[in-house]
Amino acid sequence: MAASASPSESRPKPLATRSENAVAAAADRGVTVVIPTFNEAANIPELLSRISASVPPGQETSVLFVDDSTDDTPEVIEKEAVRLPLKVSVHHRAEPAGGLGGAVMEGIALSGSRWIVVMDADLQHPPALLPELIAKGEEAEAELVVASRYAGGGDHSGLGTRYRVLVSGVSTSVTKALFPRALRDVTDPMSGYFAIRRDLVGRAQGTGAVRPLGYKILLELIVRGRPRSVAEVAYNFGVRHAGESKSTVREGVRFLRHLLRLRSSGTPTRALAFGAIGLSGFLPNLAVLWALTHRTGLHYTAAEVIANQVGLLWNFVLIERLLYRGHKHMGPRTRLLSFVALANADLVARIPLMMLFVSGFGLTPIPATALAMALVFTLRFLCVDRFLYR
Numbered sequence: 001m002a003a004s005a006s007p008s009e010s011r012p013k014p015l016a017t018r019s020e021n022a023v024a025a026a027a028d029r030g031v032t033v034v035i036p037t038f039n040e041a042a043n044i045p046e047l048l049s050r051i052s053a054s055v056p057p058g059q060e061t062s063v064l065f066v067d068d069s070t071d072d073t074p075e076v077i078e079k080e081a082v083r084l085p086l087k088v089s090v091h092h093r094a095e096p097a098g099g100l101g102g103a104v105m106e107g108i109a110l111s112g113s114r115w116i117v118v119m120d121a122d123l124q125h126p127p128a129l130l131p132e133l134i135a136k137g138e139e140a141e142a143e144l145v146v147a148s149r150y151a152g153g154g155d156h157s158g159l160g161t162r163y164r165v166l167v168s169g170v171s172t173s174v175t176k177a178l179f180p181r182a183l184r185d186v187t188d189p190m191s192g193y194f195a196i197r198r199d200l201v202g203r204a205q206g207t208g209a210v211r212p213l214g215y216k217i218l219l220e221l222i223v224r225g226r227p228r229s230v231a232e233v234a235y236n237f238g239v240r241h242a243g244e245s246k247s248t249v250r251e252g253v254r255f256l257r258h259l260l261r262l263r264s265s266g267t268p269t270r271a272l273a274f275g276a277i278g279l280s281g282f283l284p285n286l287a288v289l290w291a292l293t294h295r296t297g298l299h300y301t302a303a304e305v306i307a308n309q310v311g312l313l314w315n316f317v318l319i320e321r322l323l324y325r326g327h328k329h330m331g332p333r334t335r336l337l338s339f340v341a342l343a344n345a346d347l348v349a350r351i352p353l354m355m356l357f358v359s360g361f362g363l364t365p366i367p368a369t370a371l372a373m374a375l376v377f378t379l380r381f382l383c384v385d386r387f388l389y390r
Contacts, residue, residue, distance in 0.1 A: 030060040031115045031134055031195075034107035036100045037065050040121040041073045045080050050127035052084045059131065062087040064111060065121075066103040068096035100192075101217035108201055117195045118217070125193040129235050133195040142231040143200040146218070148188035154234035175219060182223050185230040189219050193235070200225045270323060274381050277318045285311035312343045324389040338388055346376040 033051065040047075048063070055061045063086055067074050074090050081088035091110055093103065108116050115134055119125040129147055137145040148154050150172070172190050176183045183189050204225030222230075288310045292303035316339050330338070350372050357368035 030113055031062070031117060031130075032107075032111035032113040033061065033063045033117045033119065033130065034104055034111060035063065035065050035119055035121050036068070036103035036107065037073050037077075037121045038068045038096075038100075039071045039073060040069070041071050041076045043121050043123055044073065044076045047121055047123055047127065048077075048080045048084055048086070048088065050123070051130065052086050054127045054130045055086065056131050059134075060113075061130075062089070062111075062113070064088075064107050065090045066107040066110075067092045068103060101220070104217045108198075114198055115195055116198065116201070119193045124237055126235060129193070129233060132233050136231045136233050137195055137197070140229060140231040142229040143197045143225075143227040144222070144229075145195040145231045145233060146186055146188055146191050147193035147235045148186075148191060148232045149235065149237045150187040151232045151234040154188075155236040179219075179223060182226060185232075186222065187232060189222065190216055191218055192216075194218055196221065200227050270385060271378075271381050273323050274319070274384070275377065277315050277323065278377075280318065281311035281315040284314045308344075308347075309340070312340050315343070316340070319384070330388070335388060339384065342380050342383055342388075346380050349379075350376050 035047075037044075051063060065074075065077055065088070067077075067090055069092075074092055077088065077090050091106065093106065096103065098105065104118050107118075115137065117130060117133060119127070119130075125147065133145045133147060136142070172188065175189050176186075179189075201221065204221050285307045289300070289303050289307035292298045292306060293300050298306075316336060319339075320335070350369075353372035353375060354365070354368045357363045357371055358365060361368075363371070
């Protein structure tokens with residue numbers, strides 16, 4: 001039977017107890033169904049009834065709701081859980097950090113089972129598919145099983161309007177184009193319905209912080225964890241049972257930012273972006289150099305020193321705002337001074353390196369200069385990437 005604290009007029013204490021119970025109740029189970037909720041009270045009775053009916057005999061299954069609601073969704077869950085042969089828990093978040101993706105990751109952290117199934121509460125994800133997802137994963141020895149609207153036999157008509165269908169199709173195509181290798185075996189990387197092995201989650205978290213933004217957590221888990229084997233189960237994306245869709249223009253913008261962050265998360269990509277930003281610094285450098293030499297009559301050597309600092313400031317601002325946003329563990333003044341020191345140090349290091357390549361290795365000046373610049377750039381990037389921003 002369900003093990004949840006009884007409803008109370010004072011919500012915080014019972015909800016904290018439910019969160020603790022969720023950890024203990026989920027330990028050593030076969031399957032935990034993690035369901036993020038936000039004001040889904042009208043869907044809960046039907047959802048739990050269908051989940052209960054779908055669980056095969058002997059399958060150890062628990063349901064964990066991670067709730068950000070402002071209505072009575074937690075109380076409705078408690079009331080419905082009493083009548084079911086499932087173990088149902090609620091974890092109410094005082095701070096809904098990370099949106100639905102953050103709720104999913106908190107739910108996964110609170111579970112202790114080998115398999116975790118993530119699904120929505122609006123019944124667009126059919127609970128009857130639950131046993132098939134797990135069976136497919138075991139049969140194929142897959143680390144991830146995606147319920148796909150676009151696999152053979154799948155259907156996305158539940159999206160409703162042509163606009164939502166178009167946005168979904170374009171988003172899927174763009175995402176697959178940005179991550180062709182990681183998503184080569186996934187037809188629906190935007191799916192919110194999937195079963196995942198705990199070891200894959202651990203591997204994804206081991207590559208760096210999993211920082212979900214909005215509701216597309218599956219994409220981040222695939223890109224970070226790189227599952228060794230992926231299986232899919234086609235399904236019909238249904239019509240919302242009750243309530244309103246949480247998909248908004250704001251969520252779409254958050255998702256685009258999420259795509260850009262994920263795409264730039266690899267070291268080679270960051271190095272290319274770092275180089276492109278460095279090249280862009282020549283524009284303000286040249287503009288200031290021209291202004292100082294033509295308008296003030298300043299000697300070109302002194303003007304170049306000043307112009308170079310302006311270019312460095314330009315690069316620093318772009319790197320801060322675009323490339324390493326959210327990776328700032330030092331104070332802004334320390335970061336700026338460190339960045340300027342590194343950038344000026346490479347000017348000092350470049351000439352001795354070039355001379356070494358010419359006199360010591362017999363290179364001509366042009367390839368020696370190019371090699372020196374490449375080495376100095378690599379060292380500067382590694383210092384900025386690994387130490388300044390980590």
